[in-house]
Amino acid sequence: MDYESLIVLIYVLVLATFVGFELITKVPPTLHTPLMSGSNAISGITIVGAIVCSGADPGSFPLSKILGMVALMVASINVVGGYLVTDRMLKMFKKKK
């Protein structure tokens, strides 16, 4: 990776951090537990990386591929479990009719 593209990625990081701080500080305490599990599900985004790793040409570097497959399974648990449990929690928040 060259420095130019690294710096652009840093821009993305810095801006996204600002967005994150501004958005999260607005979340009311009621929603903190769902937020925690929801953002936990989001951090399962490494599943994308796992696909990249496990999809690679199998012949040449089997260990790399196996690690990728394990990562894929683990990340799937994180993503699916996280979103579903968050949804289960949020489903319970109802206003009195």
Add this chain to the structure above:
Amino acid sequence: MDYESLIVLIYVLVLATFVGFELITKVPPTLHTPLMSGSNAISGITIVGAIVCSGADPGSFPLSKILGMVALMVASINVVGGYLVTDRMLKMFKKKK
């Protein structure tokens, strides 16, 4: 410009827009006029572009350079005028001691 770098720039644009919306919606009405003139001063950032244009090798494309110089002067008015007038306004906001 290739598509890859264009897309990264779009990321920067999108994220910055989110940051902008989140920050600006929090500004109270009291500060709207200073905000308007302050952000106006910021839009004078094209001065950076003007320097790039007017700094280029003079021999080969004189018209381009002249335009750059005019842009530079115009942008300087915008920047300096904008910041100073905003500061003048904000200086007046005082709490009663």
Add this chain to the structure above:
Amino acid sequence: MDYINLISKLTYLIASVLFIIGIKMMGKTASARKGNFYSSVAMFLAVAVTLLDQRVLSFTEIFIAILIGSAIGAYAARKVEMTSMPEMVALLNGLGGGSSVLVALSEYIRINSEIHQDIDSITAVTVILSILIGAVTLTGSYIAFAKLKGIMKGGAITFRFQHALNLILFIVVLVASTLLVMEPQNEALMYVVLGVALLLGVLTVIPIGGADMPVVISLLNSYSGIAAGATGFVLNNQVLIITGALVGASGIILTQIMCKAMNRSLVNVLLGGFGQTGGASGGGSGKSDVVVKEVGVEEAAMIFDSASSVIIVPGYGMAVAQAQHIVREMMELLEKKNISVKFAIHPVAGRMPGHMNVLLAEANVPYDKLVEMEQINDEFSNCDVCLVIGANDVVNPAAKSNPGSPIYGMPVLNVEKARTVIVSKRGMAAGYAGIDNELFGYPNCLMLFGDAKATMTQVVSELKGA
């Protein structure tokens, strides 16, 4: 790896962060000034590092250009009256758009004149965008300036087929731009785009009434941000993109706030013609048939003197009369007599968002005395005297009661709930919306005719005497 280049990239990054922090700090009264300062430091960093990085050959010319520009800017910033802020922003805003146009044009010409350098379509699109938006911003801002300053007829200038003409011009720009993207070397086409865009700036703003200019300026401010952002794409520079996005967002949000507070849609403002009806029905004074009760300066002073709580509602007329200082003096006098004084600030009182706040701050009224509409609207019923000084539309009860009124639905201050309302204005002329105000005929409403500054000066001297 090129170290100067790396340093300059990092400096741009730092500048971007400073810009964002600056804007964030502009959101709190206590930190706003520092925020503006940070933002100017960011600008300085960006300029300095660009000078360094570009290994500019001829510093002299550049410094001269910057010096001249800065001197003009500094002079203007020191001299401008606080009441003329809308004009000042319009002026500066036009310059910002102009500078975008010039930069993009200069870059275009440079690339074009370099032999064997092809302009790819992405660059072409971004150049066209900066020129287009910049040009509209440029001329649009100057028309707005001229209308505000009174150089140009303030009312809506309309003629037949106006919208049709605009539409045609718009299509011309679109077609020319598309051709230009396909054939970026064609300079002539570029000048067509530029010319028509300049014209469009003029034509889209002239039909809008002078009183709607703040909305227009705020929108054009947003455009100038978008133009700067587009220039950032041309030069592949992130700072320009980020600041462009910040300014663009700020302009659009302020525009929305203004439209919402006036209960009108942006489209309604932009299609224009609103000032017109105003010019017609509110032109002469005394035309309306409400019967009003007048009050003299002495009597007004006595009413204030015997009150225990006073709410002052300032409006555009206070700005025109420059009466903010004498109002502050009156406030201090009343407070010395143990009369509580508050200011009720309507979101669109005056001609810019926050206009009244700036004026009263200029006159040293502490900002915790300024109460926003939602907070104070319930307090009018407990208040002895409400002084409406140069405000009209923002206290018009028709907005609540008369569905036929053009301002129906706009939230207004409930001044009529006060025991006594004293209205200081010069005559019976209408305000910005150009409509009559039945408040003036209400039984608890007394008119104190005359220029706001003059009458308030008299009231103050009466109060001192009392």
Add this chain to the structure above:
Amino acid sequence: MDYINLISKLTYLIASVLFIIGIKMMGKTASARKGNFYSSVAMFLAVAVTLLDQRVLSFTEIFIAILIGSAIGAYAARKVEMTSMPEMVALLNGLGGGSSVLVALSEYIRINSEIHQDIDSITAVTVILSILIGAVTLTGSYIAFAKLKGIMKGGAITFRFQHALNLILFIVVLVASTLLVMEPQNEALMYVVLGVALLLGVLTVIPIGGADMPVVISLLNSYSGIAAGATGFVLNNQVLIITGALVGASGIILTQIMCKAMNRSLVNVLLGGFGQTGGASGGGSGKSDVVVKEVGVEEAAMIFDSASSVIIVPGYGMAVAQAQHIVREMMELLEKKNISVKFAIHPVAGRMPGHMNVLLAEANVPYDKLVEMEQINDEFSNCDVCLVIGANDVVNPAAKSNPGSPIYGMPVLNVEKARTVIVSKRGMAAGYAGIDNELFGYPNCLMLFGDAKATMTQVVSELKGA
């Protein structure tokens, strides 16, 4: 130009925007569920387009892996008790960290095994960062899980030279990492870094008391975001960076909020040892020398029956007893008798931020009945009966009055201002902070001993009978 690549880049962009919008919508109760849905759509898009773009050779294995993972995840999500949310988050969070480690490791091995491919130092740094942070997250989360679940001794596990050992390990990691950046091919070094990082995750969490685990989990959640972001740098992928930043920010802010609500600094939490004193002084019940007044179920029911306003203060004990449903039933009964009922929610009641809200929502208590501390603290003085159910520290007046108390300065609910306070808990055991609560000895305080669910069920049947 490669179209599939372009499409996938654009899809990533759309996914990023959806993630941001999702998080934004998670900020309002009304839109939160939709926000979570949007966020999951974004995840789906990112996964789908990656599958497409990478032109994966062997879809079968990939689908099997995803299917197994999803099935486990879905099963766990359906089965978990609402009271076990902290454990669930800890578990999932560990998996997230683990996946970061595996991805970075896999990428490292791949690059390393490709002949003639040099690992440049930027890539090395990012790989090391993902592995380091991911590994600490992995083991740290599992220790936290074990402590919450009671598999591991909940109290602080401390031994001599603990901090010194951690410091040494930290230095080892730093040195190994630096060497690795200089000599990225050295796989052995990479495993040293991985091993020590895993160990550090264990050692930094064991000294922290079980009750501080929510803070730890939230912090580790933030780490898992940072790890994902670092992986994004490894793979040059913006979605990973953006979501990583969002999760990182969210975790850090929640951690801060918890620390602030407990009036402790993050450093104080992380250095550990807090749960220890708790384990000692609050172990047995009845040890403290406050004299308390007991109340029976029937009498308690009568007191409720004759009240006109009741405030219920739930705490961790309600979660343990799973008493939220019976509490809701009681609320409905009282409301039928025209008694106003509100819930006072302390920011750190329970063991996770928002814990009580989730439990009561599960039991169908409408969320407008849940009032936050600042809003309700003045209402206690006008309330007839305050029912403290399984709460202890959050109603301890020592936080206001006793500067020597470990929780001094933490904002608490003013329950003692209520005319009568009824406290439902099993015995005289201390709460999380492990300190006595003088409230229980106050003249207006009555103790209703027994498991919260059991006693409340009896109270409800008494109320029905009445």
